[in-house]
Amino acid sequence: MKQSVRILTAVLPLLFLLNGNAPGFDRKNYAVSISSFNSYKMFIRGITDYNMRRFDAAADSFKRALASDPDDELTRYWYGKALDAGGYREAALAEWENIARTGLADAAVTAKLERLSVSAPARRTVQRLDDYIYLKPFSKEKFFYSELMQPIDVIADEEKLYVLDYADNTLKIFDVNGRKIKTITYGKKPLSHPKGIALDRGNNIYIADSGNDMVHKYSPDGTLLMSVGSNGYAEGRLACPSSVAVDAEGKVYVADTGNNRVSVFSVDGEFLLSFGTLGSDDGEFMRPTGIAVDDKHIYVADSGNLRVCMFDRYGNFLSSLTNDLFFQPRYVRLSSSGDLFITDEKRMFCYDRETSSVRGVPNSRRTTTAPMGMCEGGDGTLYVADFLTPKIDCYIPRQTYYANLEVNIERTLISAYKKKEETSEKRWIVQAVSVRDRNGRPVTGLTEKNFSVRDPGAPSAKVSFYGAHEDLKKFTLVFLIDDSAAAKPFQARMAEEVKRCIAPLTNDDNALVIHYNDRVRVAGDLDARNNRIEQNAASFGFGGNTRAFGDAFSEAVRRVLPSLRRTGIIIIISASDIDAKSFTRRNHEACALYAKNNFIPVTVIDMRGTVNDYLSDISTLTSGHYLNAKKNIVYRKELEYLKKAYTGLYYITYQTVFTPRQKGNYRECTVNVSYRDLRGVDKGGYLLTERELGDTSYGSGAKSESGGGGGGGH
Structure with missing residues (x-):
């Protein structure tokens, strides 16, 4: 009788969810975006089947959920996972491509797209928004962010990050850990609302001092070497310069915003030429604010005309780049591969010169409030000055961050505490996580320190290996x-x-x-x-x-x-x-x-x-x-x-907490793996079950006294 009660208690949440006579569905109570109860019950059935490793059944449930709610990206993500686990690679790729096309691809989706695209190069048809994904602020340490007021431009070399602050009129130089090394506050006079910075090949520093209508050049140690410009319209004079760039020969190019032109100076500061005038025709400007140069071309962010213009090195107009998504292009910089980064009022873009296509950086509208200047670091990281937050945001090329380790949450189990730790609101979560390299070979020898978990019920989860089950x-x-x-x-x-x-x-x-x-x-x-x-x-x-x-x-x-x-x-x-x-x-x-x-x-x-x-x-x-x-x-x-033969499968475990009201609900979790300079991520999920202590969720037959201890990847 006691065993019957236990089994009944275990299955009540699922029976309730699958009951067609359930009360009206409030998706807020279930922490999901799914909009109908019918979709949700099929989604829950799919999650249950997936974690029991019944992948064909799981795919069928997710497909039925999508029939009722085709726009739900969470269900589509899981549908792709079930198809992929079942061997249907092409079908899984198609589902994740659909998510990417809507602009809702997160780190886990982009990682899977990159993996499947690499393994099936002939199938690379997804219209990727960009090769960058948001990582994190450069530093969350107080000694860094307390230094920032209104960062307007940023540039990086191998060892330092240079941040130009518009509000307190300084250039601040930080080490790789965010500790301030040096501050520059003067040109010929105190800086006044500086807007742009650049480095030349010798790591000399250039600052567009907008309030003083000048551009200053400093040595790497911060010594002032020269200044060019003064207020006015005549040749060699400047009016509110917003950006500066330096070519391989040391020539200095200035976005002379107030004069609606570009001015060019020699390595010694002598005026060479200017081009542009107020207007909207080819070769004309309305508030040019950003400038970049390579060995053949000059690129100008023509903010008032909502475009980016390209000129040859002599100032002859060649073409202009416009896009319906442009609101006010502000800064431009070239990547190491020759693509052009563009910051707009609320988001960022990348112009691929080979394909002549413009792509928006995913999530940039939600993570970077007011993007201004940006630059590419030596490791490919994209640093962006967020003017209003204030912070420096970091975006990472997905092919060097998420795609170099293939991480998959194969299944999620829920085990109970030891008897002395019994509580109805705590569980051990056990994740079976596979880790492979880009060539599909298992990665062995990882420790608990290589894994981190993000789970709403475990904000500071301590990961350990699970090896208790015989x-x-x-x-x-x-x-x-x-x-x-x-x-x-x-x-x-x-x-x-x-x-x-x-x-x-x-x-x-x-x-x-x-x-x-x-x-x-x-x-x-x-x-x-x-x-x-x-x-x-x-x-x-x-x-x-x-x-x-x-x-x-x-x-x-x-x-x-x-x-x-x-x-x-x-x-x-x-x-x-x-x-x-x-x-x-x-x-x-x-x-x-x-x-x-x-x-x-x-x-x-x-x-x-x-x-x-x-x-x-x-x-x-x-x-x-x-x-x-x-x-x-x-x-x-x-x-x-x-x-x-396969030794790259790890069982990791951590503690999670949930309230009685959350029982029976779906909870999402993310596992990140870092190993040397390699990283990978996957997203999984589980149900907060009503199972009694000592039971293990999803009918796996696994029972444990503890979620801790034991060995790692077997």
């Missing part, structure tokens, strides 16, 4: 055995290979046998008894062809996914007709990805001593082996290899 140390082997008519001559040899293969299995290991021909036949259940495994393997039927091989393969993966055990698949083949027709629901690549994405290596034993191209692809992609049965196979070594 199944993490056990192994399951699945045999897929050819049972077609063509396999009959190999009956005795196939039975012998199975017997030799299972001999090295330990008492903690078990095996499952699946026969395939033109249908799928599962011979018994998972069993640890060698004689029973041999009997199941020898229960041949011999008939038909191998057209059901793909279905048998999918069934093998599906059956072992809910377990916490390590798993390997051994395919014993004797027929020669496995081809594209042998794969129906999943093609051979999707089958391989289904196994690979779930850390299941596949080894093929070919009784004929030949090589089947389809099975060879599967074994290679899953890090398995293709073995010739006519040669002596050392199965002890092969099983050792299968058990250790």
